[in-house]
Amino acid sequence: MAIAQIIIVGSEILSGIVAEKNSCKLIKSLNELGFHIEKVSLINDDCQLLKKELDNSLATADVVIISGGLGPTKDDITKDTIIKHFSLRTFIDETILAKIENYYKNLKKPMPEYAIKQALIPKKAIILENPIGFAPGLIIKKGKKIIILLPGVFEELKTIWENSVVPFLEDSFRLKPNFYKTIRTIGITESEIMVKIEEIFKKQFKDIQILYLPSHLGVDLTIIGKDKKEVNLCEKEINLLLKDYIYGYDNISLEEVIGELLRKKNLTLATAESCTGGLLGHRITDVPGSSDYYVGGVIAYSNEIKKLICKVKEETLKNYGAISKETALEMAKGIKNYYQTDIGLSTTGVAGPTTSEKKPVGLVYLGLAYGQKLIVEKHLFLGTRRMIKEQACQMALNLLRKTLENG
Template identity: 35%
Template sequence: MNVHIITIGDEILIGQITDTNSAWMAQQLNLQGARIVGMTSISDGMEDIINTLARATKQADVVLLTGGLGPTKDDITKKAIAKFYETGFVFSQETYDRIVGFFERLGRSTTEAHRQQCFMPQNAKLLTNKMGTAPGMWFDENDTVVVSMPGVPYEMKYLMEHEVLPRLTERFPMQAIAHRTIQTIGEGESRIAARIEAFENKLPEHIKLAYLPNLGRVRLRLSGSGTDQAALEQELDALVAELVPQIEELVFGYETDSIEAVIGQLLKERGLTLATAESCTGGHLAHQITAISGASAYFMGSIVAYDNAVKENLLGVQSATLAEHGAVSEACVREMAEGVRERLQTDIGVSISGIAGPTGGTSDKPVGTIWMAISDGKRTVTRKLQLGKKRVLNIKYTSNQALNLVRCLVLGMV
């Protein structure tokens, strides 16, 4: 299945918005085994749309369009498609009833513009859009499928997942495709590759392994193709079961798991509470933890001790420690982790102090020197990172590593 993606909208061509729809659609289609042969962004112009459609339908089995379906844009995409197929319009009572119902629930009435939105090209099969007013449209002529969707990302994603992808896999039977993602943290991709080299070398031709690194986390994705879906799924499950024990302590989750959600779940299950003491990450660790809805069940709070006086007064770091070792030191993060745990009365305290950059380093402690510690009341464990000079990257990388330290402590791996 060859696919051409067309995004329509002046706001893309003037650079006002970055087209993220195309990459998302390409990802989903690739996971189904489709090949993207081109992506085109064009203006809301009748000629442009018709010419691009003509070219794309010659080149591809499937052409996916997003955008230009809103009432403000005068429905130019719909008109262009009808002109391309040389067809007329028909009123869709079903769509009209749905729109009227949608606005009634909001206590608002509909206008003539909404009624006009319900005239659809005669050869369109309508795809129900539960996220908005404009339905998707499916055309199947001359062996080529054309699908038109709204450009609003969550409406497009809903239609792709619930209507378009299932129909496409039925319309163009492809080989079986399956994927497994293993989420790791704690080692870079080259070290992981070295550890699982034997496993990787004996992978059969039809199974590929990809390393996808992101701020200290590495996703390992196994992708397989074959003729029998059930057999393929089984084969991948067996490979995952073989791979995971080889890097067990690095694996924090599967598929779309995030480290902050995983430690949240762990803490909740074990009835443990957490507090953080942050210097150079400046609140980002707490922000990452509290981005998860329900974090109040295990996260009590954070002391962002940016100034040394705050480290002393609120966390109980001793002046002698700061004078002798400085704020960026093993001794300081140890006292910070123990201090925040005591003062916030939690089971676990975790702390970070370092030089986020881009300036502020010394020959002793260059930019990117970061210490962290974790304490559970019985013992306190420390870690040192040596990162680069990019402030925001350092902050985000360090937050991830601190979350991993929480995971390792709770699981008895430090």
């Protein structure tokens, strides 16, 4: 089994200024390639600390990946530290230098002296092209050990990793890859999922690993195994047990799922949002090509707009309030008629942090008008204002999904 370790370098991360996400990308990809990830370290921009961490990693790992510290400033210490630590001879790569010079020339600015540092390359290192930045990735071999240096900027790291590092590792190690399958669920907790699926793991799938990733929007299950057939069989078994709660697989989002359903059925959609404040429309339009089925929406935040655009009756608001199943249904029906669409979808509720109409924070009504169908759901969500809005959108999209899938 090939062992990999990851070192993330960056004082800005440990200071809490920047969120670290490079390790997640690297871990997932290394697992897919079949590596065993022994350790992930996060350290400050400190030469002595980096040397110590690198030596410790090389003692047991076949591959050490270091992210960060390849830029031109004084706190970018990774490449310089490794050059000095291993007494590597260097040269200025003319292609990289020309790229930097042309950049500043186009800006009509003089190139800063420090910028040349990014073109300094250890001899015998494999240069990994960085098509969206200046600092290239580098592969340095020390006997049978491999050190891979990557930029700290996520998009640069991701591009170099996928274009250059993955093919290199596949060719160098020829490992048996891990196979992954992610099942995305909604409306069920991880504890409830475990109760439903634990029996099948007592009888079979002993070489399969199940990872749970719960959030306020649902639970993702990731199946991991070396045998692709066994992973697929495990997926089928779980599908049977959780069929009422599964909305998609792998990286597909709920808005992508409803987009496919609407396009397949040649249906159009409009939205009326109160408590979600446009977030529902934002999610729907985040999908490329959503103009094929999404006509438009209104943020009916005030009662005046609810009455003017959505045609919610004055007596409905007076008798039941804006946060009610009656208002949600009239909003859905009204926006459907206003835009002349096949479907109207609405949200109204209390996102918090204070109550409204003497109704509790987290209370949300979702309305759906589809043909002659009028459907309403009542939910009581927990969390912050943002979390409540996100949950309301997620469940509104899921209400639409269930309705479309059930005819």
